[in-house]
Amino acid sequence: MDAASARLLVSPEGRALVDSLPPYEGDRAMTLAAELRAQGADAALVSAALTQSRLRADARAKFGDFASGMLFTQDGLEQATRLQVAAEHARRYRDAGVDRVLDLTAGIGADAMALAAVGIDVTALEIDEATALIADHNLRHWDLARVVLGDAMALAPRLDADGAFADPARRTARGRRHDPRDYSPPLDDVLALRDRFPALGVKVGPAIDHSQIPSDAEAQWVSVDGTVVEAALWCGPLAQQVGHAALLMGAGGVHRLAGTTERADAGPIGDFVYEPDGAVIRAGLVGELATRMGARLLDPTIAYLTTDSPVETPFARGYRVLDTMPFKVKPLAAALRSRGVGTVDIKKRGVDITPEQLRPQLKLKGGGRMTVIVTRVAGQRTALLAEPA
Numbered sequence: 001m002d003a004a005s006a007r008l009l010v011s012p013e014g015r016a017l018v019d020s021l022p023p024y025e026g027d028r029a030m031t032l033a034a035e036l037r038a039q040g041a042d043a044a045l046v047s048a049a050l051t052q053s054r055l056r057a058d059a060r061a062k063f064g065d066f067a068s069g070m071l072f073t074q075d076g077l078e079q080a081t082r083l084q085v086a087a088e089h090a091r092r093y094r095d096a097g098v099d100r101v102l103d104l105t106a107g108i109g110a111d112a113m114a115l116a117a118v119g120i121d122v123t124a125l126e127i128d129e130a131t132a133l134i135a136d137h138n139l140r141h142w143d144l145a146r147v148v149l150g151d152a153m154a155l156a157p158r159l160d161a162d163g164a165f166a167d168p169a170r171r172t173a174r175g176r177r178h179d180p181r182d183y184s185p186p187l188d189d190v191l192a193l194r195d196r197f198p199a200l201g202v203k204v205g206p207a208i209d210h211s212q213i214p215s216d217a218e219a220q221w222v223s224v225d226g227t228v229v230e231a232a233l234w235c236g237p238l239a240q241q242v243g244h245a246a247l248l249m250g251a252g253g254v255h256r257l258a259g260t261t262e263r264a265d266a267g268p269i270g271d272f273v274y275e276p277d278g279a280v281i282r283a284g285l286v287g288e289l290a291t292r293m294g295a296r297l298l299d300p301t302i303a304y305l306t307t308d309s310p311v312e313t314p315f316a317r318g319y320r321v322l323d324t325m326p327f328k329v330k331p332l333a334a335a336l337r338s339r340g341v342g343t344v345d346i347k348k349r350g351v352d353i354t355p356e357q358l359r360p361q362l363k364l365k366g367g368g369r370m371t372v373i374v375t376r377v378a379g380q381r382t383a384l385l386a387e388p389a
Contacts, residue, residue: 001073005048006130009071010137017041017049018071024050024057063110071134076108079167081203082229084249085222086114089165089201089232094118096237098163098199104152104190105167109135109145115165116142123159125152153185156193163199163238166190170205178205180212187212191235198236206231206282210244210261220245223279226317231282246279248314255314257285264290266297269324269377270308272389273298274316275347289315299376302350310389318389319371327351327374327381333362335385342366348374351381 008014021032029050036046055077059067062082072080081089089111093101099121103112106124108131115122116139124139124147126132132149139145148155156164168183168190180187187204191214194200206221206228213219218239221231223246234240245258261284274295276286281303290296293313295305305316325331336344342364346355351374358374373384 001048001051001130001134003129003133005044006133008042008045009048009052010133014045014049015137017045018052018056021049021053024053026054029054066113070108071137072108073131073134075169076131076134079169080108080110081114081167082224083110083114085224085230086111087117088222088247088249088254090114090118090120092201092234092238092240093120093163093165093199096163096199098237100161100163102152102156102159102161102164102197103166104156104164104193105169105185106135106147107131107167109138109147111165111167112139112145112147113142116145120144122146123148123161125150125155127151153189157196161197163201164193164197165201165203167203178207180204180208191233194235199238200235201238202233202235204231204233210284216242218242218245219283220247221279221282222247222249223277225250226277228278228282244283244285246277246283246285246315248277248279252314257283257289257315259285259288259291261285262287263300264295264297264305266300266378267306269298269321269384270296270306271321272307272310273319273321273373273384273386274305274307274311274313275319276303276305276316280315289313299350299378302375304349304373304375319373319384319386320389321384321386322370323385324377325383325385327383329358329361332372332383333364336362336364336370336372337366339368339370339385340366341368341370343369345369345371346374347371350376 033046037043055072056067059077101115101120101122103122103124106112106126112122112124121144126135132147136147168185190202218234222229241258244261248255264287276289280289286303290305293311295307298304298306371386
């Protein structure tokens with residue numbers, strides 16, 4: 001989005017048009033655009049407004065009902081922090097006694113909204129004019145929030161605040177930036193601001209190499225409903241515990257695991273197998289979880305745990321093991337057919353197959369359903385027939 005389009009959208013006419021649109025339907029978009037132009041609406045504004053209608057529909061997954069009053073850019077929506085996660089960020093600053101925060105990479109203003117909502121004074125810095133206009137619209141309800149157009153890395157050292165937050169851009173037209181040196185701004189440049197703002201939080205890619213995490217910071221990976229959505233580094237008073245942590249959010253509540261990143265021991269398959277949440281795996285806390293569960297690894301290199309008795313934990317999904325066999329398609333298919341299984345949920349880790357490849361090869365018929373876990377056990381390709389515990 002360019003600045004001219006953003007100015008159209010935030011104008012009274014633009015806001016009124018966007019708010020008047022019916023729920024987005026892709027197959028009606030062209031017809032609706034023609035109708036609006038026939039009624040005298042500006043063509044450029046119609047195009048921008050219909051794009052916003054689509055983005056608002058997409059944004060409900062992150063922002064719920066708040067999306068209906070917000071404006072977005074495509075890149076801004078993709079990188080924006082989910083509302084419930086942004087609220088966790090804001091509570092961390094509030095609990096640390098931080099009253100004034102610089103949001104160094106405001107984007108569409110998601111984190112600034114959450115900070116202002118808990119009573120924190122926030123200055124949102126944004127280098128792109130169009131995005132700054134969108135953020136200003138989204139922050140219009142909070143007197144404690146303001147948007148400043150400019151280069152945060154140049155402005156921040158001259159501004160007064162108790163803490164800072166950054167969400168460096170990690171996407172380009174060619175894909176994601178995985179190397180923190182390629183972030184915009186680079187991670188090292190952001191971390192250098194700790195001398196000026198000890199209470200510094202930085203959102204990073206979940207795939208960040210653990211060697212690139214400062215030893216005196218807390219690195220926390222977050223999953224929402226089982227999907228890893230972010231990792232963040234928390235410095236100074238924002239760190240609840242130096243080291244690694246996993247935060248799980250969903251219908252079952254909020255659960256946090258922190259501790260050592262040491263590996264667990266491997267052992268024989270028990271009656272139950274557990275698949276740790278992705279945030280636990282990314283954080284390197286599978287060994288910590290194994291210790292708490294009294295579990296062992298199926299294989300030294302695979303993040304599946306096994307126990308002889310059932311264990312209740314929010315940090316892993318459990319399966320009762322019904323049968324095990326070396327992984328070969330024909331014997332596996334025969335074992336499933338003998339049980340009347342026609343539908344399989346296939347999970348795999350550490351083997352060079354995909355569920356899409358394996359499922360048609362099994363040629364199953366029947367009314368039963370079963371989970372098939374294909375993995376390595378003690379280095380050997382193994383199939384586990386299982387059911388949810």
